Amino acid sequence: MTGESVFRSSNFLIPKDSFFNFIDALKSEYQIFGPVKERNQAVFKELSSSADLFMEYQTTMLSPGKMFIYKPTEDILKFRTGSTLSVEEVIPEIGKQVIVGIHPCDLNAILYLDRTFLGTFVDPYYKARRENTILIGLNCIQVSENCFCSSVGAGPHLRAQSGYDMVLTDFSEDYLVELKSSRASEIFKVKGKEAGPDEWKLKSVKEETLLKSFKKVIDITGIDDLFMRNLDHPVWVTTADERCLSCSNCVMVCPTCFCYDIVDEMSMNLKEIKRFRQIDACQDLRFAEVHGGNYRLRRASRLRQFVIHNLNYTGQYGATKTVGCGRCITWCPTKIDLTDIAKEIQRSPVH
């Protein structure tokens, strides 16, 4: 997003300790977020120091992009009542922040959100946070049960070359640090060994090994047409009627679901009206309701909307919405798996 396509990447091998010292040094100027171990899980939260970091984490429940850049709720306008009504923009105070240790799926998810909020119309709230956030990616070292990023080109190693600042690859004692923006090279003054052919070779061996350990794989070639021909496939109704609770967990944990609702709230003394937005879900019955009808009255059509929007709709932004993080599968109370639905249609298309 920062138009850095001309930036020439530089790459170093840095002892992990040096990298963590670099993070700690940033603390004076930046708010720093990263993966932290909490009981049996990892969550993205503010670090008090790099010692909090849990860099070997598996997928978190919530993605950092939808916690620190696109906020789940956000005040947008304030109206004051009185003799005349006044309108005030709520521009959030946004300090500089760093998110460290973002898995490729979640980094690609931020690049996807950019397509919505920095597209034809620019969302000033998203843009302000996005510009003030340094993104440090972390290539994966393991594959979780529901990961299928390799099937949609979103992992396990980051392929994108711009739109973020740095990406790390775990080299046991060291990190291979790739600098991807000019602001990254400005702040990253750590001296290290310049990466050469050996390092690149080792990196691709690591990726190839990882690629072999994916349990969930789906071939999405031609899936757009297949879905459009099979909108009446029985799998939609069967899965929806027998298993879907319309609980919206899938949407809430999805790192790329961008839909929001706008709500006006009057203060108790009637002097102020707050207009805020909050994440909305296509699984909600009222989501597609208009006067005189509801375009997705049936649960099956709402489930279908989620699945098709994620795996297909390449026409929308020229990229699949899903980044293969598998969260919607992990957090579905009835373990509905969008890749299973797609495979069922691939196996037995009705048209």
Add this chain to the structure above:
Amino acid sequence: MKNPLLPLKAVITEIKLETKDVKTYSLFLENSSYSAKPGQFNMIGYPGAGEAPISLSSIVSDGRFQHTVRAVGRVTEFIERFGKGDEIYLRGPYGSCWPLEDALGRDVILVAGGVGVAPLRPVIQEILNKRESFGKVTLIYGSRSPDSILFMDEIDVWRKDIEVLLTVDEVRPHIKWEYDVGFVTGLIDKATLDPVKTFAFICGPEIMMLFVSRGLYLRGFFPSRVYVSLERRMKCGIAHCGHCQHGSKFVCKDGPVFLYSEVTKLPDGLL
């Protein structure tokens, strides 16, 4: 940076009661370079009530334009209580427009159902402003009952320059009605149309637009000249909030005016 979610204040300069639940609001935006094309919409509303997407029902001139609104939802019922001189908040215009420029020099058929005539009214106004630039123009307008026909007084003026065919679903006893009774599709069969040189702009209930579009196809209309305007739930109007998505389309940005052929195969009740 300009905040696309920040509304502008417009003053209601006049309110006309069209039918018992439909009003036309004349609005004025001061010091504004506001302009909109026929078929586009605004998000209109009031703080506390929220916003709703409503098509303009007139062309824009010097910051003055109209919205014709049926009071059926939270926002529209709130606005219904407003009077002359009151302020209303809006942002826009958003979305695509009826392709009038493509239709220059050709015949045009407008098919409206119910309050769907409102987004077609700016088309009629624009055509009347340069009547000689278009061929034969026909408005086919259907509504529930004689007393629900909008813009009846204007229709008499329109008749001087364009053909107008009216129909209603039913006429109660002792009500005067000298036009047709039945579906708009019936009137299409009656109209003399040259399918090869006619553009069709259709706005009304989805089921009506479906049958009218199919009917026109059967009469030999080119699919590249049959347009419909869709209504969807919208919160933002700027392709962010996601409510109006169908397939890869955002109805607010890619529509609301679409070729019928563009949307007919998309999922979830699209025609």
